Amino acid sequence: MELDTYFMGFFLVTASAILAIIGLLTVRKLLSTRDLISCHDVGGYLLSVVGTLYAVILGLIVVDSMGSFQQARLTTEQESNSLANVLILAKQLPKPKRDEIQKHALTYIDQVINDEWPNMDEGRHSDKARESAIRLFDVVTDFEPKTEKEKAIYATQLTSLCQFWDSRRTRTVTAAYGVTSLEWLVLFVGGAVTVAFTYFFKLDNLRIQSVMTIMVSTLIALNLFLVLMFGYPFSGDHRVSPDGFRVAGLIIGQENRPSEPASSPYR
Numbered sequence: 001m002e003l004d005t006y007f008m009g010f011f012l013v014t015a016s017a018i019l020a021i022i023g024l025l026t027v028r029k030l031l032s033t034r035d036l037i038s039c040h041d042v043g044g045y046l047l048s049v050v051g052t053l054y055a056v057i058l059g060l061i062v063v064d065s066m067g068s069f070q071q072a073r074l075t076t077e078q079e080s081n082s083l084a085n086v087l088i089l090a091k092q093l094p095k096p097k098r099d100e101i102q103k104h105a106l107t108y109i110d111q112v113i114n115d116e117w118p119n120m121d122e123g124r125h126s127d128k129a130r131e132s133a134i135r136l137f138d139v140v141t142d143f144e145p146k147t148e149k150e151k152a153i154y155a156t157q158l159t160s161l162c163q164f165w166d167s168r169r170t171r172t173v174t175a176a177y178g179v180t181s182l183e184w185l186v187l188f189v190g191g192a193v194t195v196a197f198t199y200f201f202k203l204d205n206l207r208i209q210s211v212m213t214i215m216v217s218t219l220i221a222l223n224l225f226l227v228l229m230f231g232y233p234f235s236g237d238h239r240v241s242p243d244g245f246r247v248a249g250l251i252i253g254q255e256n257r258p259s260e261p262a263s264s265p266y267r
Helices: 006-030 033-038 040-090 095-120 127-141 148-176 181-200 206-230 243-255
Strands: none
Touching: 006 181, 006 206, 033 040, 040 095, 040 127, 040 148, 040 181, 040 206, 040 243, 095 127, 095 243, 127 148, 181 206
């Protein structure tokens, strides 16, 4: 079941609010008013310490997750842009080599969009796409430039090709690793402890205290939802899209446009 969805975010916020109220009512039944009031002084200081420590940990993980998402998006764009550079430069090469490069690049784009991207939702990559990338690498490097123009194009192609391969490796590694189990354990336990500390205070108006407890649990749940959505850049409702590869495929489609006006799947 896919967890990083907007539905799961709604469920997380709702469930945390319900559990928080259940915990509050349970503590109210187990402890007397005198016991709860006696906790006010010490509990206030401890809640401040616990809340601050948890806020620092939660904030750091949220920022790290958002940074990882942005980096994954930039890496994907760099990969598709490098591939586009290889294709644009290939237009200046002799026709047999140009057609060969375009053929393998188009195969790679199709496999990335249709095969690899769905697999990355589960943290896996496509062996077919990786093999296509290697074949494209071999096709580009298996060329002996003769003119000065071809030598300049070839050197630039090699640079773009290396960037393409490095970006691909970074993307697949990012898809395979998200937020660790230890981080989730710390986040959930810390959130539960922080909310539980709010139970050891008693207001005369139970509704007001219930609303305050719900606000605390909701704020924590929303931050956990951010970690869930941004910590896994290639899965869920909020994910990095392969649109850059579709744009790279347009380079091949535009070249074949006069003779094949409706055959390109990237229009």
